[in-house]
Amino acid sequence: MSAEHERPPAARARSLLHSLTERGVLRVAASYAVIAWLALQIASVVFDPLGVPKWVLTALIIAAAAGFPLAIALAWFLEVGRHGIELDTAAEGVPRPSARGLRHYADAIVIGVLLIAVVALLVRQSDLGKPKPPENPAIAVLPFENLSGDPAQEYFSDGLAQEMLDRLGRVPGLTVISRASSFSFKGKGLDPTTVANRLGATTLLVGGVRRTGSHLKLTAQLVDGATGRQIWSGSFDRELTGMTEVQEELAAVVIDAIAPAARGEIIEHTFSTVSNLNAYDLYLLGRSAQETRFGERMRDAVSYLEKAVEADPKFAKAHAALSRALLLWTNYQYVPAPSDAMQRAEAHAHQALALDPESSEAHAALGTVLRDQGNAAGATSEYRRALELNPNNATALWDYSVLVSSDPRTEKAKAPLMERLARIDPRSPVLWQSRVLDAAESRKDDGALSREVSQAINVFADDAAGLRLVGLAARITGNAVDAYRVCLAIARAGDAQAALFLAVRTWILVDDLDRAQRTAEKLLRIGDESRRTVAQYLLREIAGLKGDFSTWNRLEAVAKPLEGSRNFERAFWLAIQERYPEAAQSLDRSGTAPDNAFGGLGCCLMGGGQLLPAILRIYRATGRGREADLMAQANFGKLRKDPTSALDLAALAANDSRQDEAVRTLRRQFDHFPLVEYFHPGLPWFRNLAGNPDYDRLMAERDRRIVRAQAEMLQIEAQARGTALELP
Numbered sequence: 001m002s003a004e005h006e007r008p009p010a011a012r013a014r015s016l017l018h019s020l021t022e023r024g025v026l027r028v029a030a031s032y033a034v035i036a037w038l039a040l041q042i043a044s045v046v047f048d049p050l051g052v053p054k055w056v057l058t059a060l061i062i063a064a065a066a067g068f069p070l071a072i073a074l075a076w077f078l079e080v081g082r083h084g085i086e087l088d089t090a091a092e093g094v095p096r097p098s099a100r101g102l103r104h105y106a107d108a109i110v111i112g113v114l115l116i117a118v119v120a121l122l123v124r125q126s127d128l129g130k131p132k133p134p135e136n137p138a139i140a141v142l143p144f145e146n147l148s149g150d151p152a153q154e155y156f157s158d159g160l161a162q163e164m165l166d167r168l169g170r171v172p173g174l175t176v177i178s179r180a181s182s183f184s185f186k187g188k189g190l191d192p193t194t195v196a197n198r199l200g201a202t203t204l205l206v207g208g209v210r211r212t213g214s215h216l217k218l219t220a221q222l223v224d225g226a227t228g229r230q231i232w233s234g235s236f237d238r239e240l241t242g243m244t245e246v247q248e249e250l251a252a253v254v255i256d257a258i259a260p261a262a263r264g265e266i267i268e269h270t271f272s273t274v275s276n277l278n279a280y281d282l283y284l285l286g287r288s289a290q291e292t293r294f295g296e297r298m299r300d301a302v303s304y305l306e307k308a309v310e311a312d313p314k315f316a317k318a319h320a321a322l323s324r325a326l327l328l329w330t331n332y333q334y335v336p337a338p339s340d341a342m343q344r345a346e347a348h349a350h351q352a353l354a355l356d357p358e359s360s361e362a363h364a365a366l367g368t369v370l371r372d373q374g375n376a377a378g379a380t381s382e383y384r385r386a387l388e389l390n391p392n393n394a395t396a397l398w399d400y401s402v403l404v405s406s407d408p409r410t411e412k413a414k415a416p417l418m419e420r421l422a423r424i425d426p427r428s429p430v431l432w433q434s435r436v437l438d439a440a441e442s443r444k445d446d447g448a449l450s451r452e453v454s455q456a457i458n459v460f461a462d463d464a465a466g467l468r469l470v471g472l473a474a475r476i477t478g479n480a481v482d483a484y485r486v487c488l489a490i491a492r493a494g495d496a497q498a499a500l501f502l503a504v505r506t507w508i509l510v511d512d513l514d515r516a517q518r519t520a521e522k523l524l525r526i527g528d529e530s531r532r533t534v535a536q537y538l539l540r541e542i543a544g545l546k547g548d549f550s551t552w553n554r555l556e557a558v559a560k561p562l563e564g565s566r567n568f569e570r571a572f573w574l575a576i577q578e579r580y581p582e583a584a585q586s587l588d589r590s591g592t593a594p595d596n597a598f599g600g601l602g603c604c605l606m607g608g609g610q611l612l613p614a615i616l617r618i619y620r621a622t623g624r625g626r627e628a629d630l631m632a633q634a635n636f637g638k639l640r641k642d643p644t645s646a647l648d649l650a651a652l653a654a655n656d657s658r659q660d661e662a663v664r665t666l667r668r669q670f671d672h673f674p675l676v677e678y679f680h681p682g683l684p685w686f687r688n689l690a691g692n693p694d695y696d697r698l699m700a701e702r703d704r705r706i707v708r709a710q711a712e713m714l715q716i717e718a719q720a721r722g723t724a725l726e727l728p
Helices: 009-022 025-050 054-077 101-125 151-168 179-185 192-199 240-258 277-290 295-311 316-331 341-355 360-372 376-389 394-405 411-424 429-441 448-459 464-476 480-493 496-509 513-526 529-546 549-557 565-576 580-590 611-621 625-640 643-655 659-672 693-720
Strands: 078-081 084-087 138-141 203-212 215-224 230-239
Touching: 025 054, 138 151, 138 179, 138 192, 151 179, 151 203, 151 277, 179 192, 192 203, 277 295, 277 316, 295 316, 316 341, 316 360, 341 360, 360 376, 360 394, 376 394, 394 411, 411 429, 429 448, 429 464, 448 464, 448 480, 464 480, 464 496, 480 496, 480 693, 496 513, 496 529, 513 529, 529 549, 529 565, 549 565, 565 580, 565 611, 580 611, 611 625, 611 643, 625 643, 643 659, 659 693
Parallel strands: 138 203
Antiparallel strands: 078 084, 203 215, 215 230
16 A cells, blocks of 8 residues: 555645645636636626627637636646746655746735625625615616617617607606607717716616517616616517517516606506517507608608508507507698598597507597597597506607697696606707797797707707707797807707708898808708709799899709799799789699698798788789689688788788788787798888888888897807808
């Protein structure tokens, strides 16, 4: 029997432990374990957001396990000495080669790293170091990143984020920032704390979506808005047939993590499921198209959603969305909506409620149908029910505010609705446009509008689309200086063409037609096809207002073929030149003059009340005097009942030699607004008023206002160096 076997077991164990320590095996084992554990922890956190397949992490775990015995063997047989790595041939009990430097302290370092790793693991698994749930939670769901590598799948990732908004909105006491605001940061590359601060959110939900056929992988993280630290992260790997379950699971996690402070019971609601994947796809496509608020896309939204309810007639959310899309189409008629759009919208809202009586979206859609039908009591009931079911339904809040503001008896109810809307939709362009318009209407505080515009410029500093609506509101209320401030902000936000268009109209507002012309010429040079068409119209209008009809004739000769409103435009300017037979021919090519000819041609001179008097002049000069008299009489009755058509009424009264009525109407306009857009003293009907003492005094006051506005705009222009507004 060998001497080794004659030794007691305890002595043999001490000898083995001594050998393992002496040969560095324990040190290598501990180091390997720590490094492998840290590497796998990093991989588990990083791989999901990068879309690395799950099998890669599994392979790393297997490789790490397989490498452990190899590392132990190498530590036993090899040693680091003065000559580098050597085969360990020293006899038992003979001191091993020693190395200076880090090796001398390796044991202490390994133990220290192990302790740090254990502490980090304990902290990660506990609530230590995690941000406390906020007392007044407000969450913003940012658009989920499309990880599919296919831009055409963008609607799907955006749609899932929108669905989360709908679910989270039902938690009383939890403020859920609306899609319009939270999605406005898409592609901006801002860090989470900046986004949260600008939205007033305490928490952000961010995520990524990878879709392969009918398979979905969703990763999500909750981020603390104040610190940017991660509160929770998770992933969902499902077939798309289980989309409802995925959304419910994710919503439950979010609510548990951030909503303990929410007051009241969560509104229980079993969301309608969809078993038809094609119907769900069409539904998301429809909602995506609906968000653009543009005529052709509104038509697309209706088409997608009609196909969705055809594919799954029991899909309640698709019926509700279709009702909303039809309503929006009737209000954004760049592409005419079907004549039965309102009836169909009502039918689909009722169908959605029959399938899902607790649908906030359906109640809101039905409320707007009833509002547009004049049923204020019924609309109020539906809006209130929609907001009971989802206090964060921004659409219901906005449409309800429109209803109450239309009636002096209920107008006081608008303020709390708008206050709530500002909390959940702080970057809504329509909301800020409304605030600017309300400030312009207020006569108690002369600085209110400028303050609102300044705030809006800060809110939309990186959002030219939002600034466009704010600038439009300032311009149409005659506040040229504030409108020009927004022009500069739009240019700095990167939309040169929109900035130039607004600048042209603003210079026209203050009668500086030379600057307006130079600005329009720059828009013509740099604009895309649609903007060049707009610039050509603006240049024709400016030439006409200058009375430079040789230039107008030259521009008219090279304009695109006449159709639609172009025939009305040509008839208008031919009438200004008293070329009535040619003007009549243009009218004939356009068909019968529309009932809203004085206000239906959009943001142009004729859309500001000037077309009707031109048509009356054409008719009277070409033997249709009786028809002209009947048209004038009918429109006098309509315009006197509509306070928003004051300029239309003034132009019509001036054209028909009713000077006192025309001047009184203009006086009310200039008492209300600094300048009146689309009012031009050089137009023939207003020239009829020259010599009237009250009119002359009014024009003198207007001239003084224009001089002040031009001076301030020139100061702003000095700040435009290096932007699109800088003119040669």
